[in-house]
Each structure stands twice: as structure tokens, then as C-alpha cells.
Amino acid sequence: MNEILKExxxxxxxxxxxxxxxxxxxxxILPGINDQxxxxxxxxxxxxxxxxPVIYCRPAGISSECTDEFVIYQAAxxxxxGIGATVWNSDDHTEHTSGPxxxxxxxxPRFLPYDKCPALVxxxxxxxxxxxxxxxxxxxxxxxx
Numbered sequence: 001m002n003e004i005l006k007e008x009x010x011x012x013x014x015x016x017x018x019x020x021x022x023x024x025x026x027x028x029i030l031p032g033i034n035d036q037x038x039x040x041x042x043x044x045x046x047x048x049x050x051x052x053p054v055i056y057c058r059p060a061g062i063s064s065e066c067t068d069e070f071v072i073y074q075a076a077x078x079x080x081x082g083i084g085a086t087v088w089n090s091d092d093h094t095e096h097t098s099g100p101x102x103x104x105x106x107x108x109p110r111f112l113p114y115d116k117c118p119a120l121v122x123x124x125x126x127x128x129x130x131x132x133x134x135x136x137x138x139x140x141x142x143x144x145x
Contacts, residue, residue, distance in 0.1 A: 026126040030114055033133070034082030040140075041079045048139060049107045050077040050132045051086070055124035060089060073121045075128040077136055078111045083129050085121055086110040 040048070052075030060069040070090040077083050086107050088096065096105060114125060 023123060023126060026129075027122065030083055030126070030129065033129070034114065037077065037079055037082045045140070046079050048077070048079040048136060049105075050135045050139070051107070052076060052128040052132045054093075055085065055128060056118075056121050057090075073112075073117070073124075075125055075132060076107055076111060077132050078108050080108060081111045081113050083125060083132070084111055084113040085117055085125060087112050 054072055054074050056073040057070050060071050072088040072090060072093045073085040074088065074093070075083075076086045087110050099105075112121075114122060117125065
């Protein structure tokens with residue numbers, strides 16, 4: 001039994017190292033992507049916004065005791081800001097997601113660029129960036145057709 005646990009601990013350490021390396025590599029790519037998004041904005045494509053999923057939620061106060069209020073981080077791409085997150089309080093987010101589908105909302109006042117996000121949010125953003133970029137590319141193609 002000790003050998004099985006030891007083997008699993010070694011494998012877990014290897015996987016953990018691979019995850020850290022992969023995350024560092026992915027984070028190194030994001031500034032280049034944000035630079036390309038800035039170039040899109042510079043040529044006038046400033047109104048593209050892609051909303052991804054909620055990636056992190058925490059109590060709004062310093063304690064989770066006796067409160068229903070939360071801070072919600074939602075993955076997003078805003079052409080002028082790049083990849084990052086929109087920051088909502090739980091009431092505003094509920095109102096936003098309960099509103100009529102397709103109603104345009106300016107996300108830029110809520111937008112937090114990737115480099116200003118908390119570390120946990122950055123890690124979660126990396127996993128959502130590719131899918132959001134695919135959505136953005138589809139939207140740009142639709143515009144050009």
C-alpha cells in the first residue's frame with residue numbers, strides 16, 4: 001500500500017509541475033493576443049465584446065458570514081481592453097443575465113484587464129481564452145461577409 005501511495009504522490013507531483021509549466025506558457029502568450037486585439041481596436045473595431053462564463057465568485061465582504069452579496073468575475077474580451085474579466089456584484093449580474101437576450105450592454109466600465117486580475121482569476125481566464133477568441137473571430141468573419 002505504501003508503494004501505491006508513493007507512486008501516486010510522484011505522479012501527482014509530475015502533473016502539478018506540468019500544469020504550472022503549461023499555465024506559465026499560456027500566460028506568456030496572452031500579452032501578444034492583447035496586442036493584436038489593440039491593433040483591431042486601432043483600426044476601428046472597438047465595439048466587439050465577448051462574454052464567457054463566470055469563472056470565480058467570492059463573498060463581497062471580508063467574511064462569508066451572513067451575506068448574500070457576492071463579487072462575480074466573468075471571462076470577457078473587450079476589444080479596447082483585450083482578454084480579462086468583467087466584475088459584477090451578484091444583483092447586477094442576475095439582472096444582466098435575466099435581461100432580454102441580445103440587448104447590447106457596454107462591458108467596458110466593468111472590465112478588468114488580464115494583468116490587473118487576481119491570480120486565481122488569471123488562471124481561470126487562460127482556460128477560457130481560446131473559446132472566446134474563436135467567438136470573436138466568428139463575429140469578425142460575419143461582419144466581413
